[in-house]
Amino acid sequence: MKTQVCIIGAGPAGLLLGHLLRAEGVDCVVLERKSPDYVLGRIRAGVLEQITVSLMERLGLDARLKAEGLPHDGFNLADGERLIRIDIAELTGKHVVVYGQTELTRDLMDAREERGLQVIYDADDVTLHDVAGDAPFVTYTKDGTEHRVDARFIAGCDGFHGPSRKAVPASVGQEYEREYPFGWLGILADVPPCNHELIYANHERGFALASMRSETRSRYYIDVPLTEKVENWPDERLWDELAIRLGPQAAAHITRGPSLEKSIAPLRSYVFAPMRHGSLLLCGDAAHIVPPTGAKGLNLAASDVFYAARALTGFFRANDNDAIAAYSDTALSRVWKAERFSWSLTRLMHRFPQDGSFERAMQVAELDYISTSRAAQTSIAENYVGLPV
Template identity: 70%
Template sequence: MKTDVVIIGAGPSGLMLGHLLAQAGIDAVILERRSGEYVLSRIRAGVLEQGTINIMKQLGLDERLQAEGIPHDFVSLTDQDKLIKIPVRELTGKHVVVYGQTEITKDLMDAAPSRRVQTVYEAADVALHNIEGDAPFVTYEKDGEEHRIDARFIAGCDGFHGPSRKAIPASASASVERVYPFGWLGILADVPPCAHEVVYANHDNGFALASMRSNTRSRYYLQVPTNEKIEGWSDDRIWNELKVRLGSEFSSNITTGPALEKSIAPLRSFIFEKMRYGSLFLAGDAAHIVPPTGAKGLNLAASDIAYLAPALIDFFKKNDPSAIDAYEAKALARVWKSSRFAWYLTSLMHSFPEDGDFGRKMQIAELNYIANSKAAQMSIAENYIGLPL
């Protein structure tokens, strides 16, 4: 089989790329090692920057997003019982929209057949070949048979553990990583949110976050040690700790309920500084992981595609390679800026006992500065709504 682009991974970035290429009349095949049902079952974030929304609008797939998405005009930071409410829309003229990543994926998946976005699910043992040259190909196994797809380019949108990044020789790769000394315990429940905006809480017990997936479904997080076990956290214990950490402004508005899902995830910053190698391009989590503080993961994946899709279209439609040659530098510049913001919020709002009293006093001083500085609030606001593409 032959195609123009093989896309590995059917998460939001892979599906967005597949749709954008199909819209431009460029042939592509998406390979996904999991079933479609499994892909849709993954619980992920859902705070969308305007750039992500614009891609869905460009594809004409934003009807449900516009109808069901929840605009956020504020973001709140708390320190014990001190509240800093940052008027994001007033300061920037823009806002973010809460619309779950699962919903974005569903919209893209549902529209794929009618738009000739070809996706092969349950493609096992995907392997990349000849990526350093102009004639790469991919092999995979499906229903007990081995298949081969020849292409001009491969787009690795297959996440942190996928085969795409691993196909780049160690001698040609470079990465930077920071592993944080804690994780996030998350709970998802069908209860109304305690606030109309995302709340980041700094507390002596550790960080907490209040977010939502809809007006009837809430997502909360607690900072926990890396060796913590989810079995030690009953629903009641989680709700009680959230009420303590989120402070009096929000604790009285917390509605409790049975958990739909509970998990503990580690936090890391990881940037792979080789987003192009020969005929292979990396996008999304295959190239970078950011702490969820700041909600940049999905949006960074979308911004990669906002650069990569038109670059590939220019190559095939105009015989112009300049944009694909510039992809790595352009994407990495935004990745580093977004990673800086995620690192900044993580450092500001989490408990770092190893930093002692000095570290804690510096957090308090920074929060006091933010509370009384329009310039500081503007900096947070413009990063929160998403830097320009």
């Protein structure tokens, strides 16, 4: 098989890139090692920045997002006693939209046949070859038969554990990493949210987050040591802990219900540079991971895809090499700003095991400053709603 761009990974980043390229007349094929049901079964983020929403609008695939998404004009920081509301609409003139990543992936997936986007699922043993040159190719196995895809470019949208980043020689790439000493224990339940906007809470017992996927489905988190086990947290114990950490104002409105899903996700800050090597472009989690505190993971992948689609379209339609050459630096500039915001918000809202009274006093002072400073709130709002692309 021959194509112009071979995309590795059919999560939201890969599908979004595929649709953007097809809309511009660029030939592409998407390879995914898992089944469609498996891809849709992954529970992920749900807060969309304007870049992600605008790309869905540009593709004309935003009908359900508009009908079911929840526009949010702000969010809250809690310090155990009060809610500090960050009014992002008033401070920036923009808003975010709560719409589950699973639903966005479904919208992209459902449109693939109509838009002529070829996606090959259950592609095993995906391997990238000759990425440093102008004639890379990908091999994979499906139903016991090996196949080959020749392309001019390969886009690695296959997540942190995929093969794309591993195709970059160690002598070329550099890793920047920070692992955090805790994970997020999350619960998904079909109950109305306790607040119409998200609440990030810093309590003496630890961090908590009150979020939602819809007006009838809630997503809550608490931080726990990495050694903790989900089995140690029956639903009732988790609801009790959430009520304590979120504070009395939120606790009064918590509706309890049986969990649909519970899991513990470790937190990591990670960047791989460069994001381009020869004919290989990395997008999303293949190149970077952010802690979920700032709601940046999916949105950062969307901005990567925006830059990659622009560069690839320019190459094939106008023989423009400049955007391809600049892709890594352009994407990394926004990546590092998002990493900074996610790291700083994680540092502010969590209790680290090594911290003492001084570090705690700094958190209290920072939250107090944010509560009374329009400048501080504006900075947070600008980053939360998404920096320009």
